[in-house]
Amino acid sequence: MTDDGYIDYFATLGLDASANPGEVKNHYRKRMKALVNEIASTALTPAKQEAYLLQIAEMNAAFYILRDEERRQKYESDRAGTIALEEEWRAAVESGSEKSDNLRRQYEGALKHFLAAYMEEYVLEAGRDKECVENSHWDPSHERHASRVLRHHRQRLYQKIHERLPYYEITPPTINWDERARVVASTLAAKG
Amino acid sequence: MFGKKKTETKRPVGQADIDACLAKAVAQGDMVNLKFAFTPNSPLRDESPEVLDTAKYAYLRPSDADRGGAYDQALALVSRPEIQQHHVTQLKAKRPAQLHADVVMALADNAVRLEKFTVAAQAYEMLRIRERMREEYAAQAEAALDQGDLNTAVRGFRIATGLSYDYAAFPEPMPLVPNYQSRALMLHAIYPKRPEDSIALLPPERQIPAALNYLLLDPELAARLREKPADVLVNFIAEYVRQRDPQWDEFVKRYREACEIVRDIGEKMKGIADQKQEQGAKLREEIALQELGVDPKEVPAKLLGRSIEPGDWWQYLKDLVYQHPASVLFVTRQMVTRDIEIVMPRFYQNAPLGRALGLFD
Numbered sequence: 383m384t385d386d387g388y389i390d391y392f393a394t395l396g397l398d399a400s401a402n403p404g405e406v407k408n409h410y411r412k413r414m415k416a417l418v419n420e421i422a423s424t425a426l427t428p429a430k431q432e433a434y435l436l437q438i439a440e441m442n443a444a445f446y447i448l449r450d451e452e453r454r455q456k457y458e459s460d461r462a463g464t465i466a467l468e469e470e471w472r473a474a475v476e477s478g479s480e481k482s483d484n485l486r487r488q489y490e491g492a493l494k495h496f497l498a499a500y501m502e503e504y505v506l507e508a509g510r511d512k513e514c515v516e517n518s519h520w521d522p523s524h525e526r527h528a529s530r531v532l533r534h535h536r537q538r539l540y541q542k543i544h545e546r547l548p549y550y551e552i553t554p555p556t557i558n559w560d561e562r563a564r565v566v567a568s569t570l571a572a573k574g
Numbered sequence: 575m576f577g578k579k580k581t582e583t584k585r586p587v588g589q590a591d592i593d594a595c596l597a598k599a600v601a602q603g604d605m606v607n608l609k610f611a612f613t614p615n616s617p618l619r620d621e622s623p624e625v626l627d628t629a630k631y632a633y634l635r636p637s638d639a640d641r642g643g644a645y646d647q648a649l650a651l652v653s654r655p656e657i658q659q660h661h662v663t664q665l666k667a668k669r670p671a672q673l674h675a676d677v678v679m680a681l682a683d684n685a686v687r688l689e690k691f692t693v694a695a696q697a698y699e700m701l702r703i704r705e706r707m708r709e710e711y712a713a714q715a716e717a718a719l720d721q722g723d724l725n726t727a728v729r730g731f732r733i734a735t736g737l738s739y740d741y742a743a744f745p746e747p748m749p750l751v752p753n754y755q756s757r758a759l760m761l762h763a764i765y766p767k768r769p770e771d772s773i774a775l776l777p778p779e780r781q782i783p784a785a786l787n788y789l790l791l792d793p794e795l796a797a798r799l800r801e802k803p804a805d806v807l808v809n810f811i812a813e814y815v816r817q818r819d820p821q822w823d824e825f826v827k828r829y830r831e832a833c834e835i836v837r838d839i840g841e842k843m844k845g846i847a848d849q850k851q852e853q854g855a856k857l858r859e860e861i862a863l864q865e866l867g868v869d870p871k872e873v874p875a876k877l878l879g880r881s882i883e884p885g886d887w888w889q890y891l892k893d894l895v896y897q898h899p900a901s902v903l904f905v906t907r908q909m910v911t912r913d914i915e916i917v918m919p920r921f922y923q924n925a926p927l928g929r930a931l932g933l934f935d
Binding site: 483530533538545549552553556557559565566567569572 | 687710733746
């Protein structure tokens with residue numbers, strides 16, 4: 383089983399899944415302080431700026447979700463549910479079950495919901511939380527930039543997960559990259 | 575009297591017809607038709623009420639002009655026994671069809687050849703090789719550029735750009751589209767308070783990267799090229815513009831004619847613009863305009879080949895870019911009076927990009 387691509391907010395704060403709210407708070411503050419100091423002493427390029435923005439946004443979201451019992455439980459159950467659906471779908475594909483198409487649709491819906499909620503909506507919501515704002519110095523200008531960065535990141539995560547899923551629209555391809563390179567060369571030469 | 579209407583039984587669709595229709599879709603890089611062939615109401619399905627041998631579906635069948643070359647290759651592919659068998663199974667199954675990967679690959683390659691980049695990007699994406707194919711095209715194009723083969727290099731980068739995806743698109747990532755009309759407005763959104771703020775008058779070290787970013791659409795590919803020597807980039811951009819815009823020479827002709835007008839009235843026009851802040855300037859503007867002898871609005875009219883409503887500089891730029899994407903790199907917005915703003919050609923002597931593109935000697 384792989385949970386790669388399903389954002390793990392415990393890992394973001396360097397915690398294990400049994401961490402209590404006090405530990406969540408301590409880890410968040412310590413890590414955010416270190417990150418803010420690191421940013422202050424770094425020459426920022428556009429790429430670095432985006433990476434830091436994403437790091438801050440993720441840490442804020444991790445703190446915002448994990449410190450609240452209700453949000454934390456929902457996050458844990460949504461994440462576990464999506465991973466379980468992926469497994470179920472894979473198993474159905476491997477066994478050639480007729481349920482596989484239905485499971486795929488369910489999984490696609492769950493995955494899109496999970497990424498939209500936990501990689502965008504909660505992250506932006508966290509940026510307006512008083513405690514997060516105090517610690518991360520997050521302000522509306524960050525949010526404006528972050529919306530684009532988060533959407534980009536969310537799509538990348540989706541792609542990453544999508545890459546390892548069973549093929550359903552087409553049969554699994556066999557790619558010969560030497561042959562592909564020759565196709566590219568001949569396409570380029572054709573209009574030379 | 576009320577007996578059942580006699581229904582005609584549909585003649586089963588022959589394998590040769592199925593192969594011919596699929597081969598046509600593959601050869602033409604037509605993903606819509608390929609997918610349609612397997613939908614529940616496709617005329618290729620025996621249980622579908624739709625009939626292939628009608629004028630309605632003539633577009634699915636190859637004409638004599640379609641045969642040969644890519645079509646013959648596609649026909650050989652879809653006639654392979656294992657692919658035929660796969661298609662027969664899919665056309666009988668009562669669930670969403672699964673396309674054969676080899677067929678999708680051939681369709682994608684043909685789409686690239688025909689410059690249907692959006693289709694190619696989507697087909698490669700289905701195969702999960704889009705990014706690597708984009709990289710392969712960019713790498714071979716870069717190697718060609720290093721060897722001085724401009725034509726191949728430009729074509730390679732154009733294809734690589736066509737295979738790029740816009741991950742920030744909402745709600746889902748989609749192929750990068752040449753949205754020059756929006757990009758042109760961004761280039762000219764802020765009125766240049768000083769002439770040198772205009773993109774047309776930027777020094778080469780700033781104008782060339784700006785032109786690359788604008789034309790290539792994909793910032794990653796543009797960044798890859800920025801490291802090359804300036805003279806290589808100038809020639810690359812010139813070739814890129816000509817490949818993307820086969821009518822470029824038409825714009826060059828109009829640009830030069832517009833320059834002639836500007837040359838005649840430029841100094842006088844500047845005088846009007848300089849005095850416009852003063853009190854009572856309105857009347858003086860009117861008189862000066864009459865003394866010009868030429869209506870300044872003739873400049874943008876000459877440049878575009880037709881006039882456009884005054885004040886609609888943004889619409890003017892969109893129209894200009896629609897015809898010649900690179901044109902906006904060599905023009906600037908200019909207030910003539912408080913009420914008249916025109917778009918006019920602007921360049922400085924020895925500007926390498928404009929010279930390489932034949933805009934001036």
